[in-house]
Amino acid sequence: MKQTRLLVALLLCIFFIGKQDANAQLKRFSIGPYVEAAFPTGNFSDTHNTGFGVGLGADIKLVAGLTAVGSVGYMRFGGKDVSNGTGGSISMPAAQAIPIRLGLRYNLISILYVKVEGGTAQFVGDYNSGTGGLIAPGVGIRLLGLDVEAKYEAWFKNDTHSFFGLKASYNF
Template sequence: MKKILLPFVSMLLLLCVINQSAQAQLKRFSIGPFVEVGFPTGDFGDTHNTGYGIGLGADLKLVAGLTAVGSVSYFRFPGKTVSTPTGNYDVKSANVIPIRLGLRYNLISLLYVKVEGGTANFTGDYNNGVGALVAPGIGIRLLGLDVEAKYEAWFHDKTHGFFGLKAGYNF
């Protein structure tokens, strides 16, 4: 985990510094870090606790009110101990790298709706492999601060769905 996190954070800081110098030349593009929390629902909620993630997002303004968005993150949902009639067992943690692309539309100057799709790369011992994802959401963006509420579903063998809150800052 530490071997992955240190290069990821270093790259994130480097991209933020590069973006700051490019801001004067490229006003239609922004990039920045974010954190998110996910509250699992359905069967996923029966086997996993609240998850946390960190990532890097970018957006590119297309036309009035419409923006192309993308992000990559690392999400971890710790497993629970599940009781069955035959005994208890521990569920492995879900470690996932979601890669999302989508569109955001500003309803008014601060309020937006967004829909993203992409892949969910499951790593580690739990449900290893790649699945699809969809993530509709609604949010507020004030200057560089971005706060979003969303529902995200990952489709790999079964649906792994959760309600999420995401907060970030775009440079």
């Protein structure tokens, strides 16, 4: 929880520092909301349905083509009914997490980029509570403020919870 508060405070500081440069001809900082859909893979797809998430992302341009990125959000995967091996079934609880990601984005050409993020996933609710690590490589297109990304993300806590995701955001 301290990590979440620290990240939120850091993003707010970055926002206010970036706000001072907003009138500059070259915008070096942006922030905005995102939504994402996630499609579980591997063992995670056996126990959970498609997931959905929302959050807030920010980025700071470092040098030509390289940008520092970060986000904090909320993801939820509905649970499935799973066979218990004796003819009955068990209803899996929903997997809910607060992912906190930090990483780098590199523009291959003006609108096409590759990105890698790492961080933590704070599991909440009845499923797998606690904190795990995460890695999330992706590729995307950013045109003006609209950003669309395809990614693979894996959370590591007692088992690997991996998924392919589509993420859409708008940055101000």
